[in-house]
Amino acid sequence: MWTSLKCLLQYRGLIQALVSRxxxxxxxGSVLGFFWSFVNPLLLLLxxxxxxxxxxxxxxxxxxxxxxxxxxxxxxxxxxxxxxLLESSSVLSNNANLIQKVLFPAxxxxxxxxxxxxxxxxxxxxxxxxxxxxxxRPLNIYLLLFxxxxxxxxxxxxxxxxxxxxxxxxxRDIRDLLANLLTFWFFATPIIYPNTMIxxxxxxVLDLNPMTHIMxxxxxxxxKGQLPHWKKLSVTLLIALVVFYVxxxxxxxxxxxxxxxx
Amino acid sequence: MASAVVVENxxxxxxxxSQKRRFQTMKSALIKGDLFRQLRPEEVFLALEKVSFTVKKxxxxxxxxxxxxxxxxxxxxxxxxxxSTYGKVMVNGRISALxxxxxxxxxxxxxxxxxxxxxxxxxxxxxEIQRRYDDIVQFAxxxxxxxxxxxxxxxxxxxxxxxxxxxxxxxxxxxxxEIIAVGDESFARKCLDKIKEFQWKKKTIVxxxxxxxxxxxxxxxxxxxxxxxxEQLGDPRRVVDAYLSDVAEKEERxxxxxxxxxxxxxxxxxxxxxxxxxxxxxxxxxxxxxxxxDIEIKEVKLLDKKGQERHIFTSGEPMEVRxxxxxxxxxxDFVFGIGIFNSAGIACYGTNTHLEKLVPREISGEAVVxxxxxxxxxxxxxxxxxxxxxxxxxxxxxYHRQLYTFRVQxxxxxxxxxxxxxxxxxxxxxxxxxxxxxxx
Numbered sequence: 081m082w083t084s085l086k087c088l089l090q091y092r093g094l095i096q097a098l099v100s101r102x103x104x105x106x107x108x109g110s111v112l113g114f115f116w117s118f119v120n121p122l123l124l125l126l127x128x129x130x131x132x133x134x135x136x137x138x139x140x141x142x143x144x145x146x147x148x149x150x151x152x153x154x155x156x157x158x159x160x161x162x163x164x165l166l167e168s169s170s171v172l173s174n175n176a177n178l179i180q181k182v183l184f185p186a187x188x189x190x191x192x193x194x195x196x197x198x199x200x201x202x203x204x205x206x207x208x209x210x211x212x213x214x215x216x217r218p219l220n221i222y223l224l225l226f227x228x229x230x231x232x233x234x235x236x237x238x239x240x241x242x243x244x245x246x247x248x249x250x251x252r253d254i255r256d257l258l259a260n261l262l263t264f265w266f267f268a269t270p271i272i273y274p275n276t277m278i279x280x281x282x283x284x285v286l287d288l289n290p291m292t293h294i295m296x297x298x299x300x301x302x303x304k305g306q307l308p309h310w311k312k313l314s315v316t317l318l319i320a321l322v323v324f325y326v327x328x329x330x331x332x333x334x335x336x337x338x339x340x341x342x
Numbered sequence: 343m344a345s346a347v348v349v350e351n352x353x354x355x356x357x358x359x360s361q362k363r364r365f366q367t368m369k370s371a372l373i374k375g376d377l378f379r380q381l382r383p384e385e386v387f388l389a390l391e392k393v394s395f396t397v398k399k400x401x402x403x404x405x406x407x408x409x410x411x412x413x414x415x416x417x418x419x420x421x422x423x424x425x426s427t428y429g430k431v432m433v434n435g436r437i438s439a440l441x442x443x444x445x446x447x448x449x450x451x452x453x454x455x456x457x458x459x460x461x462x463x464x465x466x467x468x469x470e471i472q473r474r475y476d477d478i479v480q481f482a483x484x485x486x487x488x489x490x491x492x493x494x495x496x497x498x499x500x501x502x503x504x505x506x507x508x509x510x511x512x513x514x515x516x517x518x519x520e521i522i523a524v525g526d527e528s529f530a531r532k533c534l535d536k537i538k539e540f541q542w543k544k545k546t547i548v549x550x551x552x553x554x555x556x557x558x559x560x561x562x563x564x565x566x567x568x569x570x571x572x573e574q575l576g577d578p579r580r581v582v583d584a585y586l587s588d589v590a591e592k593e594e595r596x597x598x599x600x601x602x603x604x605x606x607x608x609x610x611x612x613x614x615x616x617x618x619x620x621x622x623x624x625x626x627x628x629x630x631x632x633x634x635x636d637i638e639i640k641e642v643k644l645l646d647k648k649g650q651e652r653h654i655f656t657s658g659e660p661m662e663v664r665x666x667x668x669x670x671x672x673x674x675d676f677v678f679g680i681g682i683f684n685s686a687g688i689a690c691y692g693t694n695t696h697l698e699k700l701v702p703r704e705i706s707g708e709a710v711v712x713x714x715x716x717x718x719x720x721x722x723x724x725x726x727x728x729x730x731x732x733x734x735x736x737x738x739x740x741y742h743r744q745l746y747t748f749r750v751q752x753x754x755x756x757x758x759x760x761x762x763x764x765x766x767x768x769x770x771x772x773x774x775x776x777x778x779x780x781x782x
Contacts, residue, residue, distance in 0.1 A: 093468070097459045105450035108491065181442030183422045184463060336425045339418075340356065 081332045088187050095191050102196040114203075121204035125152050125211070144274060144303075149211055153303045154271035154295040156208060157230075160201035161237055161291070162262045164194045168241035169248045169255045176342040186338050187331055190241035198234065208302070218305030225308060229297035232317050236290060239324030246331040249341045269295055287312070290319045344434070346515050346546035347397040347420060352429035354390040354415055354570075389415045390570045392429070397563075399434070400544035404557035404564035404578055406585055411567040413550045417441060417519050420548065435514025435546075438464060443504030449493035453484055456492055457507060464511045474510045481532070482506035502529060509536055515546045554582045555755075590654050590751060597653035597747055604745050605641065630745055633738035637676055637705065637731040641666040644727075644748055655718050657752040657761060663713040665729055667740075672706045676739065680713050681728035682720075683744060690720060690759050696734055719761045722752040 107113045129148035132138065144150045168190045178184040212219060248254040269291045270278075278286055286292050293309070293316040300308040390412045397403040405413045418424040420431055421439035446463050447456050457478055461471035479488050482502040487495065495503070509516070518537070537560065540547055551557055557564055557578050564578040566585045573588075574581045645662040646652045655661050663680060679694030695702070726744035733739070752761075768774075 094462050097462050101448055101451055101455065101459055104455070105448055108450045177442065177445045178463075180418075180423060181445040182463060183437070183439065184446070339424050 081329055084187070084332050084335075085328065087185060088191070091185055091188050094185075095188055095195060098188065098192045099196045099199065102192060103199060106196075117200055117203035118207060120200075121152075121156060121207050124155065125149075125207065128152065128155070138273065138277075146215055149208075149215060149217070150274070150299065150303050151272050152208060152211070153298050154269075156201060156204045157233060157295065157298055158266060158269070158271055158291075159204075160197045161233065162266070164197045164237050164241055165244055165258060165262065166255075167193045167197070168245040169258050172245050172249050172338060173252075173342045179342055180339050186335060187242065187328075190245040190331075191238065193245075194234070194237050194241050212302060217303055219302075220305045222301050222305055222307055225310075226298070226301040229294060229301060229308070229313070232297070232313065232320050233294050235317070235324050236294070236320035239320065239322075239327035242327035242331040243323070246327075246334045246338075249334065249338055265289075265291065270299075271295055274299075290316045290323075344399045345396045346399045346401070346434050347403075347548065348430070348432040349393055349395050349416075349420070350430040350432075352390055352393040352416070352419065352426050352431060353388070354412070354419060354424070355427040356387040356389050358385050358387055388570055390419075390426075390567075393567070393570070393572050394429075395565055395572065395575055397546055397548060399546055400541075401563065402541055402547040402549065402561045404561035404581075405548065405550045405567060406552070406554065406557055406564060406582065407567035407573075408589065410569075412570040413567055414441075414519055416567065417517050417548065417550050421517050433515055436465065436511070437515045437517060438508050438511040438513035439517040439519075440505065440508050441517065441519045443501045443508065444492075445504075447492050447500070447504070450491055452491055453479075453488040453495070453503060456503070457488075460504075460507050461511070464508065466511060474512075478503075478506045478510045481510065481536075498526065498529070505533060513545070515548070516540055518547065518549045518551075520551055554586070558582055593749060594652065594654050597749065598651070600747060601653065630743045631741065633730075633732070633740040635740055636671070636673060637667055637669045637739035639665050639667050639729055639731055639740045639742060642727070642729055642742065642746055644746065653747065654749045654751060657720060657722065657750050657754075658717050661715045661718045661748075663715075663727065663729065665711045665713075666708070667705075667711060667731060668708050669705045672704055673739075674702065674704055675733045676702045676705055677730075677732055677734055678711050679728070679730045679732070681730075683726045683728070684720075684759065685724045685726075688759060690725065692728070694730075702734075717763075718750065719763065720750045721756055721758055721761050722750055722754075724749050 103114075107116060110116065112119060125148060128151050129146065132147045132151065138147065171189045171193050172179065172186060175189055178189075179186050209219075244254060244258060268286070268289055270286065275283060275286055275292065275296060293312045297308045297313055300306050393412075393416065395403075405416060407413050415424060417439070418441065419426050420433065421437060421441060422433075423439075423441075444460075446460050448459070451459075454475075457475060458468070458471055461474075462468070466474075479485055482499070482505070484499060484503060487499065492500065492503075516537075537547065541560075547560075549557065549560065561578045563576060564581040565575045566573045566581045568588070574584050643651050643664045643666075644653060644655075645664055646655065647660045649662075665678070669676075677694050677696040679692070679696075681692035682690045684690055725748055727746040727748065728741075728743055729746070730741040731739040732741065
């Protein structure tokens with residue numbers, strides 16, 4: 081497994097080339113082109129602003145104004161997470177011709193997924209920061225911890241993507257299962273609500289979810305300008321590493337079956 | 343000389359598709375890293391069985407065999423896209439596989455960008471691609487279109503680009519799977535030239551092809567795979583010949599099975615006719631056979647010079663068409679005829695006893711009509727036979743329309759309808775190499 085992992089690192093160039101191909105191909109033929117990467121999150125933000133200031137006003141949101149911006153801090157990385165996973169559930173079968181016909185390292189494919197969605201996440205950040213500055217949110221020294229949270233999410237997402245992509249070759253059902261699981265997971269994570277909304281004695285349930293700590297990490301460093309709960313975050317990092325190990329182990333073990341099954 | 347590809351006891355099993363035992367295979371794959379050991383023999387398909395051979399450095403090696411013999415599987419295992427179940431494959435040097443051209447192309451981005459990405463997939467660095475870029479574009483003849491997205495390319499352009507990239511990787515071992523046939527004439531020739539250039543540079547080439555002539559002319563050695571096993575290995579001519587005679591045998595069996603099926607249908611149709619007074623609707627069979635049956639052609643056999651029944655003849659051989667007939671009563675007006683058609687439906691030859699000025703006197707009871715051809719000077723191909731017994735004015739007794747099939751094989755791939763006896767001769771200032779390249 082470690083040798084495979086080393087090989088994967090050697091394919092950096094390939095991943096890079098494929099990610100840029102993915103991004104180029106995505107907007108080829110559209111009028112706005114790359115501009116969509118900015119417009120998409122902006123429109124999303126507007127929709128949420130409208131919903132949460134005009135239609136639906138949640139209680140107990142003291143200190144979380146504008147509320148839509150608070151959501152947006154979690155929503156942007158969550159989109160990265162969920163679309164990476166959804167795409168990785170079909171990435172191997174979509175690229176069957178590569179796996180069967182060319183000598184191609186299959187583990188590159190889920191990585192390309194995760195990283196091209198990561199680029200979209202990065203392109204959404206300027207919008208987020210523009211509004212954070214506009215609303216004078218306290219951007220301070222804790223912002224330096226933001227990349228650490230991103231790193232944890234990369235590891236976690238990669239591990240999950242490996243896990244899902246290799247299993248979905250054998251079980252196509254995973255795709256539908258995953259879509260529903262992700263919806264549930266979204267609401268089980270404090271993204272559209274702050275974790276303070278949950279009664280204190282039930283909060284431990286929320287704590288079991290690793291995405292809780294990642295999302296709160298973003299909310300703390302970006303929106304609230306405070307030190308994230310670093311102990312919980314470190315544990316989350318460990319969990320992310322374990323997930324990555326398990327996901328990659330599974331992928332590596334099933335690798336030989338891909339060419340025949342996809 | 344050093345070896346470039348070593349294949350040792352290679353066995354490849356495919357799992358037959360079954361929903362039931364998927365979990366078990368998954369489980370064994372996870373726990374033991376082995377997909378097959380837990381499967382029962384009836385659940386697997388043996389694609390390759392204990393295949394061993396060595397390809398020397400600089401050699402051109404051919405793989406032949408009928409469809410489903412395991413040729414492509416073997417090539418894919420050498421290329422590394424498939425894993426062997428048991429046995430080993432060792433390859434020395436960089437491989438480029440011309441198995442599926444342009445497999446990694448993305449339709450939305452330009453030819454230029456695809457060259458870079460495909461090159462990286464094939465293991466080149468960015469700088470190496472830059473150095474070869476012009477060669478690739480020139481070889482693919484795509485200078486004008488290289489900036490347009492690949493989805494606008496024609497099939498030919500697409501394949502040309504794929505071929506150009508794969509061949510410019512500068513591999514030590516080149517694997518080719520039946521792809522020279524893809525382009526137009528000029529591109530096919532260019533590919534062949536490139537292959538010859540590789541041979542000249544002492545690179546190793548492994549070719550899978552159904553074009554046996556190409557295997558004959560290009561390869562130093564060849565292997566014939568039959569149902570996943572090595573049937574013969576060695577000099578390409580010997581291997582190709584052995585393969586061809588095996589194919590001929592199989593076809594012979596197939597044709598004779600067809601022939602006996604036709605006869606069986608006859609018998610059944612006759613019985614049906616006897617039982618029912620009303621004429622049955624015109625079936626497929628009726629369209630091929632009609633007439634009053636006052637004279638009935640009961641059996642038709644194709645015989646070779648030894649009097650043995652056959653369905654495959656070599657051009658120039660003698661052939662006999664022997665009909666067993668039965669006349670229900672004494673008949674004084676009869677003609678026997680015969681016609682040979684090729685697969686395009688063109689009548690190659692037709693004659694009858696009336697045309698040949700034979701005046702009928704009388705026939706009764708069972709009889710034998712034999713039509714002997716001294717030299718079957720037809721070109722290679724499949725032929726259909728008409729036989730008939732009818733009255734002089736054409737009213738049929740029994741007409742069999744193209745019910746019998748035979749094949750003619752030939753070592754010379756000449757064209758046309760028939761082959762006249764011929765001989766070339768030349769004035770002394772024209773000379774040829776001693777032995778013409780034999781093509782099959």
